[in-house]
Amino acid sequence: MHYLVHKLYTERGNLFSIFSTSMIGIFASFFLMLAFANLIDQATLGIYQYLIATVSIIASISLTGINSAIIRATSKRQFSFLTIALRYAIYSAIFPLVIALIAASYYTFNGNFIFAGGILFGTIALLLLQIQLRYNAIYVGIEEFKRSNYLLKASALGPLLILLPALFFLNNPAILVILYFTSSLLGVSLVLFVLKTKKQIAALTSQHQSTFDESKNNKKNLWFSFHQSIVAVMNTAASHLDRIIVFQLLGPAATAIYFISMSIPDRLRNILKQFEPYLFSKFSKYTPEAAASTLGLKFVLGLIAIIPFFLCYILIAPHFFRLFLPQYIEAIPLTIMYSATLFASVAVIPYSKMKAHSKDAPFYIFTILFMFLKIIFIGLGAFHFGLEGAIVGATLATLLSTLNVFLLAKKM
Structure with a gap:
């Protein structure tokens, strides 16, 4: 995160650009909140919030801190780390997926198919979204801030454009949770396709072979990502546990x-x-x-x-x-x-x-x-x-x- 801030504000001075992108995300979520409050009943909204909180905590157990490590590595032009980072990002998704399967099995056994489907497929969609957003960290590291903003805007506007119309005829909280994360995933994936991101990143990694020094740096970056992931899990839990507690008690x-x-x-x-x-x-x-x-x-x-x-x-x-x-x-x-x-x-x-x-x-x-x-x-x-x-x-x-x-x- 320190590298993200340093690149954005002390080197390039993109304060207005990043602020405007953040504001788009805030206002998009605000309008969605108004739509949820007026178009679906309280019980459905409560279940939806419970599922969103549960899925967010489960998915955070993946190696989410790898983004900070990617920014640090690419800002120093250590592009050989990208192959390792993207591979570990996929491997790390296995653990939360297993947890989601266990939770879904529990709810299925108890006959609660809405909770089971929302947690399982919502977690899958969010994990895929997290993997795609790794490319945003690369763009930040190589100072392609304009492209980074495109990805962040697509992630924020996707749910507004897809989920908002769906609220007029859908009242199933599990489907709404899946749609929420899937719409962000579709928006980000579309931007990645248009920008030809994967070809650009592949060209970068192919031009930079790993040396002995870079191998040591890659290990340091990987260890840094583990530390950042622990912080990310705690932050996510602090942000979402309250809704789970209120749901269970009230x-x-x-x-x-x-x-x-x-x-x-x-x-x-x-x-x-x-x-x-x-x-x-x-x-x-x-x-x-x-x-x-x-x-x-x-x-x-x-x-x-x-x-x-x-x-x-x-x-x-x-x-x-x-x-x-x-x-x-x-x-x-x-x-x-x-x-x-x-x-x-x-x-x-x-x-x-x-x-x-x-x-x-x-x-x-x-x-x-x-x-x-x-x-x-x-x-x-x-x-x-x-x-x-x-x-x-x-x-x-x-x-x-x-x-x-x-x-x-x-x-x-």
């Missing part, structure tokens, strides 16, 4: 309300997260001591800057829900409660500083703590106080993790 309808309550604040936070690479490049220019000396002031100013957005959301959210999400009126007090997490957007400041100056240990601490905070707070909250408790738990976990990353970055 049921599908409550899961749908939980998801809708959090959707808009989460997307607003994601918009601000797009500035992380820019902040990373800024912090990288200073020594750890110099960056830490101004971190507290930047953190406080960031909190103050968020106050107007927080107040606007509290005022606008009730009217927005009544107008565009009439089936989820009961989510209004929940989303107002969860809007406190908008202040967690300021975590992008210490997190960027930590990435610029720290080693791997702080990231493990931050990710593991955030994951366990969410599990404990949401689990206890949902068990004792229902949906309100789950939302309070998610809010507290997010805010405490923000404080945690600030303290970690301050010590670096």
Whole structure:
């Protein structure tokens, strides 16, 4: 990830291009959320969210960190690593596929064919998508950012163009999950075909034979990918486990309300997260001591800057829900409660500083703590106080993790 940020922002200055691509993805998911909320019932949406979360966690157990290693290798023109990386990417898909088969067999044995089909075929589609997106990492490494953006836009717009019409006549959550990942896969595959990507990459690898030094570098890159994969699994679990917990404790309808309550604040936070690479490049220019000396002031100013957005959301959210999400009126007090997490957007400041100056240990601490905070707070909250408790738990976990990353970055 460090190489991705460095290439994009300090060498080429493609801030606007990458920001616009990210915004397309955010708004595409926002419009899909509105469509799901208005075109299918709460129970179906809850099951869909449960299946999406389950499939995402299972598929993350593959070697997802290989992308960071590919970026690092190709940025140094170590193209012999590509053959190894793409081969390991395929091999690593076997383990999550076995897990998906076991889960599907369990649900089939219990007569739940919707869950079985959604988990198995959804995992297959997502694993294929992950393999295809390895080529995006190559484009980033060789500084073909325009082509990289084409792939990312296709991945985001595919579900919007295919899944949105399907919602008018489909109400099967398993089929919707499969369509979601398959539509992204089709979009990315089409762009890869048009750009003749595989021929271009094959030409690169054929021109660069592996030497003894490159073999050592390939081993280092492969080990780096294992480390990055562990972090990726923990991040995915932290992002999706809450919906699984709420589903198991409160049921599908409550899961749908939980998801809708959090959707808009989460997307607003994601918009601000797009500035992380820019902040990373800024912090990288200073020594750890110099960056830490101004971190507290930047953190406080960031909190103050968020106050107007927080107040606007509290005022606008009730009217927005009544107008565009009439089936989820009961989510209004929940989303107002969860809007406190908008202040967690300021975590992008210490997190960027930590990435610029720290080693791997702080990231493990931050990710593991955030994951366990969410599990404990949401689990206890949902068990004792229902949906309100789950939302309070998610809010507290997010805010405490923000404080945690600030303290970690301050010590670096």
